[in-house]
Amino acid sequence: MYKDYFGFFEVPFSIVPSSRYLFLSQRHREAMQHLQAGLGDGGGFAMLTGEVGTGKTTVAKAMLASLDDKTRAGLILNPTFTSLDLLEAICDEFHLHYPEKATLKQLSQCIYQFLQLNDSQGIQTLVVIDEAQHLAADVLEQLRLLTNLETDDRKLLKVLLIGQPELQEKLRTTQLRQLSQRITGRYHLLPLTEGEIRQYIEFRLSTAGGSMDVFTRSAISTLARESQGIPRLINLLADKSLQYAFHSGVKQVSKDIAQKASQDVLSFQAPNFSSSVQEPHSDKASYLSYAIVSALGLGIATGVYWQSDNIAPYLDKLRSSNSLDNRAIEPLVATSPAPESSPEQVEDTNVAASVTQAESSLPPAFEQALRESSDQVQAVRELYKLWGYQASVMDGICEGQSNGLFQCRSYLGSLAQIEALNFPVVLQLNIEQMRSFAVLYRLEDAVAEILVADQRVQVPRAWLEQVWYGEYISIWQRQLSDTLKVHDQGPQVRILDDKLSQVLGVSPLGRDIFDSALKQKVQVFQRWQNMDVDGIAGKNTLKRLELLTQTEAPELTFSPTESLQQGASR
DSSP states (O other), rough: OOHHHTTOOOOOTTTOOOOOOOOOOOHHHHHHHHHHHHHHSOOOOEEEEEEETEEEEHHHHHHHOOTTTEEEEEOOOOOOOHHHHHHHHHHHHTTTOOTTTTTTHHHHHHHHHHHHHHTTTTTTEEESSSSSSGGGHHHHHHHHTTTTOOOOOBBEEEEEEEOOEEHHHHHHHSHHHHHHHHHHEEEEEOOHHHHHHHHHHHHHHTTTTTTTSBOOOOHHHHHHHHHOOOHHHHHHHHHHHHHHHOOOOHBBOOOHHHHHHHHHTTTTOOOOOOGOOTTTTTTHHHHHHHHHHHHHHHHHHOOOOOOSSOOHHHHHHHTTTTTSOOOHHHGSOOOOOOOOOOOHTTOOOHHHHHHHHHHSSHHHHHHHHHHHHHOOHHHHHHHHHTTTOOHHHHHHTTTTTTTTEEEEEEEEEEHHHHHHTSOOEEEEETTTEEEEEEEEEESSSSEEEEETTTTTEEEEEEHOOOOOOOOEEEEEOOOOSSBTTTTOSSSHHHHHHHHHHHHHHHHOOOOOOOOHHHHHHHHHHHHHHOOOOOOBOOOOHHHHHHTTOOOOOOOBBBTTTOOTTEEEEO
């Protein structure tokens, strides 16, 4: 309408996003830097919040446009999903094939395989979710579960959540505290300053081929005040101002025209709009809380998922020499998740009937306890009891922390992997769409025994596989904590030598110094475990070595001679 009148070749203040009109203010660039840092090598989650129209999606698209070919990203808009819908949307975004009427477990495994394939090719996977404030708590929890899969030094999936300030409030709830702690980069995008607004208007006018004198300085000041720095509102007010100038037959937008346009547009906005916008200095306590939570998120490491393969020749050699029992070796054997059943098998009426029968056969008191066992900390403390250790609440929080005696980690895997590990673990179960935590106390081919609220109950393994989606917590004893290398000295070096000698079936060197002979032992162990062979006993080498040399550890293997009563107290 006014395009030709002002000499524009296109409308300069359209609210339709266009890459040609990408304007990154200092605040937008700062937001990008914070988020890119938060999604660095170690991070899994980052969060960008801001009022409606502040340019959150602009920042996200600028980030996506800046990615190199080593990152594969997917953008999900306006998510009003269930957990199942979200996983389907991620699969669709990355063009992954999945069965019709797939279950959460099937979709999760499809995504995990995709992530592992990308990682093997040196490609990082990023999911950007816009309008994330609409995600339900259980869907956000499902996202956290997806990001548990990682290598020893980085996440296989990284997630950028973009939303309005309500997202911040949602993540402050107790139910989502684990997810909040994992956000290693967060930024709240504030409105533009008056100087930035002037630059913004001039940039759009210039991009559209028009004169930068179309708006007087007083008109721009009026638009800055009335829009409160919200880019989307600036577009609406500037566009309406140009319409009024066109109808008035003038070539320049004056203060009066800008004021009239503002009154016209803002009369349709929420009455409390102005109260929702905060200046940088208006909420120092809020920024302090964000900083504290960010520091906690950086300080508390997330769980590590690892597995080794191609070691069969070494295992055969060691077994033949009787230098290591099978129980100790199995945790490090490559154990791929059990093949996913076909949709027909999943929906088989016999399986459904057995699961229903298992639920109905649970003792009523135990069934109620299972539904109410939402306290992960208490479940982890129960797990510590099986190792003969009285754990504190901090021990129960786990999240990758070590108390000096034990290491506690979260994993994603299968029952076959847990069976090979042969330690009791804490399982996260989905009971009637609610999270429950139980200790897996015993396991055999068809029967599992779980421990909840001091009650032990046997359940069919098939039932357990239906209510468990793969997340578990494991602990193990630790004696070695620091990286050890050539020339290091002290008791830790002797412990390292003793443990290596135990698993390799050779005599200890009996020295407290890390010399070339001990380095050779480390290299043999690393080669056997299909690790990088550098002769340095780093955290990954030490972790695998300690898992192979646990003493007096509780075993998961079901004892046929043990008489167990359903619902009996421990």
